[in-house]
Amino acid sequence: MMELDGRKAKRIAVAMERWFAAHQRDLPWRRRTRSAAQRAYRCLVAEYMLHQTQVARVLEFFDRFIARFPDVRSLAEAPEQEVLALWQGLGYYRRARNLQAAAQMIVSEFGGCVPRDVESLLKLPGVGRYTAGAIASIAYGQHAPIVDGNVQRVAARWLELGDALSPRELEQSVWRAAEALVAASDVPGDFNQAMMELGSTVCLPRGAKCDACPAAKWCAARASDRVEMYPPVKQRSETRTIHATSILIERGGKVLLCQRPEKGLWANMWQCPTVETDENAETQALVDCIQREHGLSVALDGVIGAFAHQTSHRLVMFEVRRATAVHGRVRNARWVAREEIGTYPISNAQKRVLEMRSGALRS
Numbered sequence: 001m002m003e004l005d006g007r008k009a010k011r012i013a014v015a016m017e018r019w020f021a022a023h024q025r026d027l028p029w030r031r032r033t034r035s036a037a038q039r040a041y042r043c044l045v046a047e048y049m050l051h052q053t054q055v056a057r058v059l060e061f062f063d064r065f066i067a068r069f070p071d072v073r074s075l076a077e078a079p080e081q082e083v084l085a086l087w088q089g090l091g092y093y094r095r096a097r098n099l100q101a102a103a104q105m106i107v108s109e110f111g112g113c114v115p116r117d118v119e120s121l122l123k124l125p126g127v128g129r130y131t132a133g134a135i136a137s138i139a140y141g142q143h144a145p146i147v148d149g150n151v152q153r154v155a156a157r158w159l160e161l162g163d164a165l166s167p168r169e170l171e172q173s174v175w176r177a178a179e180a181l182v183a184a185s186d187v188p189g190d191f192n193q194a195m196m197e198l199g200s201t202v203c204l205p206r207g208a209k210c211d212a213c214p215a216a217k218w219c220a221a222r223a224s225d226r227v228e229m230y231p232p233v234k235q236r237s238e239t240r241t242i243h244a245t246s247i248l249i250e251r252g253g254k255v256l257l258c259q260r261p262e263k264g265l266w267a268n269m270w271q272c273p274t275v276e277t278d279e280n281a282e283t284q285a286l287v288d289c290i291q292r293e294h295g296l297s298v299a300l301d302g303v304i305g306a307f308a309h310q311t312s313h314r315l316v317m318f319e320v321r322r323a324t325a326v327h328g329r330v331r332n333a334r335w336v337a338r339e340e341i342g343t344y345p346i347s348n349a350q351k352r353v354l355e356m357r358s359g360a361l362r363s
């Protein structure tokens, strides 16, 4: 492991800031705005969207979201269903709910202005140390460190962090390094963004482009030719596999949709009636479930498709079946016309289910 003294930290920080000034990508949340409050709000929205999502994907959503919710108040006062509908396709919908709850807290407790300091930012729902540091430094120029996967990779390679360290010790060492580096920087927001940018465009997990790196001469892993050994690979936590059967029931050009519970996976979103099942779902059990939950007696026609959907901790194996409503008055669900489906918040997995409406029966 290599030491990071104040002089070296300063040199690295200066090199990184210069590199960022010349190479930064033009991203909508980085553009100048009329006020610091507006910049902080855009930064807040971007950070929630970017959590576990690639920049390219966020670019498809950011401007539309800001056009509809241009400031903290408009987001705080919007119906939740409208926020979720605009988030459709970004996934991890808990972030959208947390973002709106954060906007509401900013209005009620911070006078409508995104707070400036890390301690206050940490009170917002869904904001951890990384997001708080990103907003404090980028929007307000505070010397607050950030560590995400990209920063961890860059710092671990510069300092050869990892050998003989537990995951917890590695994390602490990276935070300490990030703190020392940002303290040495002149423009903390640019320095932090430079770290993230370097990690996502140059210091790649495989095939790092060291010749294009502004800090290559201080990089211990490069000097020892052991770049890809840092950071050490983490053991992945086990993914749980779930089996679910979604049932497409149509009548008069409308499809039956129901709302998920307000807690848990895809909370409050809309879907075709879906039953968690064993690996081999029994037909009668599905029919009974639709009758019990939605008051409809149905005839199950057959399987029209199957696919696997990965969430952060689960692999959901979907089977999609078609059914015909025989009789009954529907409850806990509603018939939705084809052209109205887009106004409902629907997960990507359920969009795939709905796309199978024209699918041929397989059995």
Ligand code: SF4
Pocket: 154, 157, 158, 202, 203, 204, 208, 209, 210, 211, 213, 214, 215, 216, 217, 219, 221, 222, 227
């Ligand atoms: S020299 Fe290479 S490995 Fe080291 S930080 Fe730069 S890109 Fe990453």
